[in-house]
Amino acid sequence: MRRRDFLTSMALAGMGTLLPGRLRAETQVASRPSYRGPKVLLVRFGGGVRRRETIESGTTHAPYFLHELVPRGTFFPRMEISQLEGIETSHGQGTLYLLTGRYDRYQDVDGRFLGERFEAQVPTLFEYLREAFEVPEHQTLIVNGEDRTDEEFYTFSNHHLFGVEYRSSVLSLYRYKTYLLRRALRLGGLTEIEAEQIRRDLGKLEALDRRVERRSQQQSSAIEGFWEGWREFYGESGLVNPRGDALLTELAVRALRQLRPQLMMINYNDPDYVHWGNPAHYTRGIAVIDQGLHRLVEAVESDDYYRGDTVFVIVPDCGRDDNPLIRVPFQHHFNSRSSHDIFALVFGKGVPKGVVVDRPVDQISVASTIAHLMGFSPSFAVDEPLAEVWA
């Protein structure tokens, strides 16, 4: 970067910190540099998994992850979620700990019992990235499951310096359904009753995004194009495309090809179905994620744009219980000791291979680690990156 450009951007950044997010975004668009760092795929090995069924070699259900991927990078088998007062071990909270780099206490914004509609008070990784670099919205992605619509809205925080103008995009069946409904209204040819029903259904879906009621709900043209391609291939019934975590893998692989994300988070969650008491739901869910990782790695390695220039960060949202007195010892993740025990693997460009870090590390270190890899500063995250990743 030339000195003039550097001084200009520093001056504007200094002025910009005094402005709210929207004005800052508009002011800085000319001075924001292009992103030249590695692409990062953050995989939430999620739904809550125990070390026993993932990273212990005698009992793993993720053999590809353990035997093929772990030797390729830097492995943290003793990552933990801190046992702080009020810090819960669950999916929404774990995802936000990863994205914000802080342990905050979250409560459902509507006060619903068992509700998980949380709003981050500090910026997410996507916001930091887009604030620092010229990265369009459709190149910062969350790929989300169809039964966790609350996590659709982790795309931006409530922080006054960041927020909606730096949000990421989301790929999920929920978004696809809203696309189909808007498309149906746009194309017309409906009876009044049909149109009214579609408007009602669309209203219900859009009402979930309570923070953007007056803003246009339209997705970007790139995302609209993505869904058009999906619709042409899989149709509209929802019965042809894969479902569950296999769907997330398919969405992610297509997104790599079509949208070229610089930072993408994939929120796997199938193991959580063990809540309904069938142990096979849990172990099968882990196996499905393992297969998904295989596909993602193959997709990255077969694409010139990503090969050699991508870093994978694989980390669970939380652990699971370990209760010997009940038939399904891992049925829940109720803040027991083992529900705080997770792991992390980082591999890819510039990351040491075959390293196992034998010390306890924190889940919130993932955010500052990714920030360091991508070249931006997460001002409001806890600054304790995993230094072994670039040692």
Next chain:
Amino acid sequence: MDAIAPGLVPAAVRPGSGARSWRSLRWIGFWFVGTILCQFALGALLAVGWTRERVRRSVLVRWGGADRSSAGSFEAADPTAEASTNPILVPSTDVGGRPASPLRLARRVLHLMGQGASSWSATWLLLAPAQILWAFSWYAGWHVSFAKVYEQSDIGLLTAGAGTFLFLLTAPLVVLAQARHAVTDSWRTAVELPVLWRLLAERPWSSTVLALGYGLATVPLTVLIVAPLFFGQNLEGSVAELRQIAARYWFWVTALGWPLYFGLHLAAGRLYGCALRSAALAGRLPRSLLHPTERRLLDRRSPCRAPSALLRRVALLPSVGLVCVLWFGVVVQNYATAFLNDRGPRQWLNLPLLELPWWRAIPDGLTVSAASESDRSPEVRRREIEGPGSREP
């Protein structure tokens, strides 16, 4: 007393000299033996037979006007009453005063298990459709969901609703069916739903109170079934130690459940007896529909007060509604325990207070805590797999 347990009660403690203390001791023994039996499925079956025998005894005593001697003389003429009077499972002598022997013990145990199997099978026939639908709703409903075919997710809800509907229709009748089966010893009488319905309609408020009893009794047991989810967290120890903790815990859960089971079935027997008598004597239940044993019992005195006709008519509809609500509470608790501590197929196919009084649920695969195992594993250390400091280009 002699008619009840000839030769068993020592002369020194017969009526007039500490009979109450002796009776208390017998009931403690009854509770303890029952708790032990209900630790296992076969033992629970035996306990069902034992309970059935006691219900029969209780109904006979009440229809005999609480006169044990008249009940004893009734039983002397009743060929199904052999050795059925002793509360501690096996008398030291039988009704005829002959000393008991190991062979008689074995016959007695087999007899009780047969009674238990007969009672359990009749109950299960009535409840099975509902329970099978519940099991299907849980597993298939969630298998559908796991395949994420949410467009068909109503399968789980609809089958759960259908099962619950069937349960609400049959549960209030099942408790009467069990009592009727116990008294008549006829499998057919347990499934004569029109007669059972008339009995329920004869005593609607009593049926409501009985349903309330079942609902309330389920609550502490639900809490105890779920409790291992909480106190079992972070529990460490050898397999033997953990099994011992689990065994002790379920022993005490059964110690609470067994007397509740027994008490509720006795109460159902009382309700059955009073309802049968008042309905038959008033002509609302034709004698032709009665079992021969029941016809004989109508000739006896009864302490039951007949309800007023007006009250009976007015109370029927609201009490039926209330009964359904109370039994629905039992259903809700069952689903809650499935979510919090799923015990597999028996979660759905056996309601302990209604069917087999068997609560013990030690996991088959009880193993050492995974957390303690990984803490002891030695392999977490720094290593180089492809040489020191190697990186991707």
